[in-house]
Amino acid sequence: MNPSQRTIAEQLRLYFICGTANAEDMLQTVETALQCGVTCFQFREKGKHALYGDKKEAMARALQTLCRSYDVPFIINDDVELAERIDADGVHIGQDDAEAARVRERIGPNKWLGVSVHTLEEVAAAIEHADYVGIGPVHPTNSKEDAGAVNGTVLIRQVRALYRELPIVGIGGISPEHVPMIRNDGADGVAVISAIASAPDVAMATRRFACL
Secondary structure, three states, X not given: OOHHHHXXXXXXXXXXXXXXXXXXXXXXXXXXXHHOOOOEEEEOOOOOOOOOHHHHHHHHHHHHHHXXXXXXXXXXXXXXXXXXXXXXXXXXEXXXXXXXXXXXXXXXXXXXXXXXXXXXXXXXXXOOOOOEEEEOOOOOXXXXXXXXXXXXXXXXXXXXXXOOOOOEEEEOOOOHHHHHHHHHOXXXXXXXXXXXXXXXXHHHHHHHHHOO
8 A cells, every 4th residue: 555545544534424415513513523533534515404605615615624624634525626726635425426638627636535435346446547436325314315225334334345445434434342343354444424414412422433
């Protein structure tokens, strides 16, 4: 694993994904999570009541400022134009978003590009351009309407066997007790939405993941 891959793999350890639909007080939730051990953050603004335009950009800039104060990478889901405009640390795309090659061309070589994958074919298509892949859903999840079929850690194990140095993050219905197995099967970290954002005590929930 080269130095840049090693750095990304380490920063994927506890990857928090959140949008305004996931948290009543977005900024407070994210700051608490950052204080308690989140190592990477993705702004994923989706859903019927999602922010758009200037409001979305204002929220993104506020979140970016928080992440920078904790030295945590700030990734934007799907919105390449916004990521370019505010100089985010990277972009994460799904299979139904823009092609990885086009996104890489736009953001350049020095920004992170993450790609959600669900099959070995999708991994093979992504790795030429992606810095890491998100694999899931590991367990059933209500956080993403388009999450796809649950596959446990089968694909994580397969991808790790084929691509020894590729940074991998597992996602989908993950709770703290799942983390050791997911890492043991080859993921560098876990991505979490509701297990932190919807927790009665965000600080405690984040620390439970961070201590593993």
